[in-house]
Amino acid sequence: AYGAQRHRREQFERGFDQLATEPAVTQDGTRVHLLTNLELADTDELAQTDAQGADGVGLYRTEYAYLASDALPAEDDLFDIHRAILASAQGRPVTFRTVDLGGEKVLPLLDVTHNVEGIENVRGVRLCLRYPRVWEAQLRALWRACAYGEARVMFPMVPGVAEFRAAKHAVHAARDQLQREGIPCADELEIGAMIELPSAVTVADLLAEEADFLSIGTNDLIPYSLGLDRAYMDRTMVSEPYHPGILRAILRVAEEGQRHGAPVTVCGEMAGDPFYVLPLIAMGVRSLSMSAASIPQIKRVVRSTTVNEAKDVLGRLLDLPTAEAVDYELHRHMLEHYAHLLVSHVAEVDSVGPDGY
Numbered sequence: 001a002y003g004a005q006r007h008r009r010e011q012f013e014r015g016f017d018q019l020a021t022e023p024a025v026t027q028d029g030t031r032v033h034l035l036t037n038l039e040l041a042d043t044d045e046l047a048q049t050d051a052q053g054a055d056g057v058g059l060y061r062t063e064y065a066y067l068a069s070d071a072l073p074a075e076d077d078l079f080d081i082h083r084a085i086l087a088s089a090q091g092r093p094v095t096f097r098t099v100d101l102g103g104e105k106v107l108p109l110l111d112v113t114h115n116v117e118g119i120e121n122v123r124g125v126r127l128c129l130r131y132p133r134v135w136e137a138q139l140r141a142l143w144r145a146c147a148y149g150e151a152r153v154m155f156p157m158v159p160g161v162a163e164f165r166a167a168k169h170a171v172h173a174a175r176d177q178l179q180r181e182g183i184p185c186a187d188e189l190e191i192g193a194m195i196e197l198p199s200a201v202t203v204a205d206l207l208a209e210e211a212d213f214l215s216i217g218t219n220d221l222i223p224y225s226l227g228l229d230r231a232y233m234d235r236t237m238v239s240e241p242y243h244p245g246i247l248r249a250i251l252r253v254a255e256e257g258q259r260h261g262a263p264v265t266v267c268g269e270m271a272g273d274p275f276y277v278l279p280l281i282a283m284g285v286r287s288l289s290m291s292a293a294s295i296p297q298i299k300r301v302v303r304s305t306t307v308n309e310a311k312d313v314l315g316r317l318l319d320l321p322t323a324e325a326v327d328y329e330l331h332r333h334m335l336e337h338y339a340h341l342l343v344s345h346v347a348e349v350d351s352v353g354p355d356g357y
Helices: 004-018 041-049 075-087 103-109 124-132 135-146 163-181 197-202 204-210 218-224 230-235 246-259 272-285 292-304 309-317 323-337
Strands: 033-038 059-062 094-097 151-155 190-195 213-217 264-267 287-290
Touching: 004 218, 004 272, 004 292, 033 041, 033 264, 041 292, 059 075, 059 204, 059 264, 059 287, 075 094, 075 135, 075 287, 094 292, 124 163, 124 230, 135 151, 135 163, 151 163, 163 204, 190 197, 190 230, 197 204, 197 218, 213 218, 218 246, 218 287, 230 246, 246 272, 246 309, 246 323, 272 292, 272 309, 272 323, 287 292, 309 323
Parallel strands: 033 059, 033 287, 059 094, 094 151, 151 190, 190 213, 213 264, 264 287
Antiparallel strands: none
């Protein structure tokens, strides 16, 4: 029985190759950009990105260059890494997230002689603003590398406008420094804010006015919003992504982004969840960033739906009071209309055609 399920799944997945060069466009003509998340950006990871036809990189986690070192990485080393990623993207956009490490992970990298009291209690953009040494080389390296491709930069764990403005100032100060030294660098750089904290959701309108784009990091937004430990979320998601509060938080950010002309991307596990594609499209989200392996399945769902259908589904979900109710209704709709497109379901059916239908 397991052998038969494996055969059906492999037969189904072979049909994915036909979609690699096709765009993710709904049946009524709405384009959705499917991007990939990168961590190590090694040869295998980049090759899978190309094979799945990703439209670009929606999230490159730059902190892995820090974790692989016994000290803060050198500017030239970071420059080489970032330039190589842009070269591999072959003209497709790459979004670099500035270093996102908890203070307890950064402390060993700092050869400190001054007081670093409290560093273990901050992370993301706040840590870098409090201890500029952490990202000074990175900001300079990003400006230099971005002269070689289409790149954007975004700050993690942005709590509000004050921190975002301070981070933008640090980015521009790094470019001014490079220019004074006569070092070649990019002329412009799009700068965005990650929405991962409840405070950022409540001031999404203000951040949308300040930022070139917004990126919703659901992996942190969900546990921070629901009072859950991130380790618990990593072990079991259950119905948490379908909580009405999460649904409405994403909707608010998407609406404010549209109102102020700041494009919104959703990254994290939710972006690669086929059951959440329709609600996100209905909210106006037009960019999803996920693991490369998730792209073909998400693309099939996008190409099989319409914006009107998605809005109808979202309207029903917004009236529901609990995560379990949202989860049930969304799965009911998807299994009724899209079961033949879902990898998780196809191995259970008796037969699948050569194209997966």
